Amino acid sequence: MNTLKTTAHNSWIVEEQTKHESFNLIKKFNQFADGQKENHTLWWFVNLMVHGTLILAIPxxxxxxxxxxxxxxxxxxxxxFSTFVANMCGSGIRTTLATFFLSLLIHAVMILVIVLCYN
Known part of the structure; x- marks a missing residue:
């Protein structure tokens, strides 16, 4: 009974990476958004709920x-309204997530600027 094998499988062989990939934020975002395609309706509802309850109270x-x-x-x-129109017009998941996260970023910066500068 020959149970020990001296040859390595192809998956065990470590190959040198000759191609160096740099960090690309847009590529990472697109991979995340494409992975969330089946949750598009959920993201649409999250977008509306966050904007309706939290973001609209900020001003x-x-x-x-x-x-x-x-x-x-x-x-x-x-x-x-930009996120609302983008979602109601049937835009893709990338546009839905981009407008949502961009709106959150704009509001976070706006809150920081006003609280730190106008206080």
Whole structure:
């Protein structure tokens, strides 16, 4: 009975990587978005719920407590309607996630700028 084999399988052989791939954020985002294609409806609902409950309340808090300019309201409404229109027009999952994360980034920066500068 010959149970020990002296040859290595092809999957065990370590090959040198001759191609060096640099970190590409857009490629990583596209891979993530393509992996979420079956959850497109879920992301659409998450997008609407986050914008409806959290994001739309930001201008009220910033204007009332921090005396922020009214442009905060215009930015928030623009972000809300851009994501809403993109989702309602049947755009792909990449557009849905890109507009959602871009809106979150815009609002995070806006909150930081107003809280740190107008306080």
């Amino acid at each position: 009220a808090v910033l204007i009332y407590y921090y005396n922020a300019p009214v442009i905060v309201l215009a930015i928030t409404i623009s972000c809300f």
